[in-house]
């Protein structure tokens with residue numbers, strides 16, 4: 001059952017929670033000390049250090065030119081020009097390499113982060129709980145795709161600057177201290193601290209507005225996705241006008257928030273730019289101190305010019321190191337926003353996964369059908385045992401079913417009937433552990449998958465892929481034997497389900513199709529294709545939730561007879577009275593928690 005949080009969510013900020021979430025993401029990006037990403041990051045550090053070394057040499061060139069030109073030394077001038085050209089070629093090569101390594105790092109980080117999120121998302125049935133029951137976390141899909149991508153991109157752009165900062169700051173601080181004494185060094189440091197505090201104050205609102213903006217961005221995309229998936233139904237309703245209005249409404253909310261964001265960013269940029277330009281003046285003020293104090297009184301004007309040029313470079317570069325850190329404010333605010341969104345998703349998924357594991361750890365590998373081939377149930381006992389089972393829907397307190405006790409045995413087919421909304425499908429959700437019961441217990445003595453129990457949900461699920469992949473779904477590989485024997489089985493069962501024509505449309509079992517299966521198959525064809533799957537997998541127990549609702553009664557008879565011929569025990573949910581003839585007992589859900597069990601005599 002979903003757990004809605006009672007406390008209002010905290011506004012995302014640059015706080016301790018951000019640090020914890022960021023550290024968790026960093027552990028994913030650098031899984032171990034000898035991981036590939038550490039090697040790439042180390043290489044980046046090496047190349048960036050080299051770049052700094054060359055930059056230092058390039059920075060000293062103007063002062064050397066001043067000296068050489070004031071001495072009118074032609075020989076030295078030629079040497080200096082050649083040296084300068086060499087340095088420039090070297091620095092452009094190194095800077096390109098630095099950018100290239102940052103991009104490699106970005107791809108590697110994205111892979112690590114997204115794969116980890118996918119692992120948590122697809123473990124057990126976290127994706128179901130997250131999308132259907134957990135309404136307090138918006139757009140998980142967007143967090144795993146766009147947000148993760150942007151976080152890695154921003155981090156990779158920061159990477160080289162962050163990696164080098166401790167080195168450049170220490171080196172140029174030392175140089176600045178040597179040249180200007182403690183006054184110069186302390187002034188630069190004080191200047192940086194003021195800039196940091198001012199930026200920290202401005203970043204706060206940017207982070208929370210960015211998180212809100214990403215949520216609305218996801219909502220707008222979801223709306224477009226809804227139209228894309230349901231284009232035909234929308235067209236039948238002539239829904240263009242109303243959906244246009246709703247989509248524009250979402251766009252408007254997004255744009256309002258984006259305007260709020262750019263207003264805050266304007267203040268942030270104002271702070272950053274002021275800091276940048278004030279920094280360049282500060283460097284001359286620092287150099288002026290020893291000059292006016294008379295420290296360089298004994299030097300000629302040419303020597304003073306060369307010295308000022310050299311000292312200005314050192315001071316400016318130190319200030320530049322600090323301003324680069326401050327310039328990162330805008331990137332840091334983006335990183336903080338994405339970190340909060342991804343961190344929140346990770347926490348919620350972990351929480352759901354822990355609860356699902358506590359609920360029933362024995363089903364942890366439920367999706368691993370390959371493993372289940374070996375873990376066949378040999379028990380001759382009931383496959384499903386319900387003992388005084390009671391459950392409600394996640395949003396209402398009213399009981400859908402109260403104290404239901406029932407056993408399902410092999411060979412005894414069960415029909416579940418009841419009014420719309422009586423709780424038939426919900427019973428399957430409880431059997432599948434998707435919903436927690438409020439009372440009683442569910443015991444599944446058979447495994448999920450082929451030779452165990454398979455569910456045909458009310459809405460057919462068609463995966464992307466070839467016709468073969470549709471038929472063998474949810475198996476990843478061909479089962480039980482590969483090659484032509486398997487082809488023969490697939491073709492036989494497609495024919496049995498009345499879907500051989502599909503083979504002509506696709507051009508073969510393994511032909512890649514460029515269409516969306518939902519768009520090209522009619523509801524009846526989708527149901528038939530799901531039966532072809534069932535015939536192919538041949539589970540011992542088949543649970544059919546209104547699986548023939550789009551078929552004629554003759555087609556329904558064909559499908560049911562085929563299931564019986566293949567030795568399946570059926571548990572069907574439906575409204576049609578024609579279904580009774582294929583079952584032995586009938587469970588009627590009467591509403592308000594009431595139910596009755598009757599034996600069917602008509603077979």
Ligand SMILES: Nc1ncnc2c1ncn2[C@@H]1O[C@H](COP(=O)(O)OP(=O)(O)OP(=O)(O)O)[C@@H](O)[C@H]1O
Pocket residue numbers: 132133393394395400418419420421422423424425426427458
């Ligand atoms: N994810 C959900 N969150 C909240 N309520 C839900 C959810 N899914 C189903 N319900 C509610 O639970 C109740 C039982 O739904 P269920 O799908 O079991 O009905 P059903 O008997 O299968 O109906 P039908 O015959 O139309 O398929 C309904 O009132 C439904 O609105």
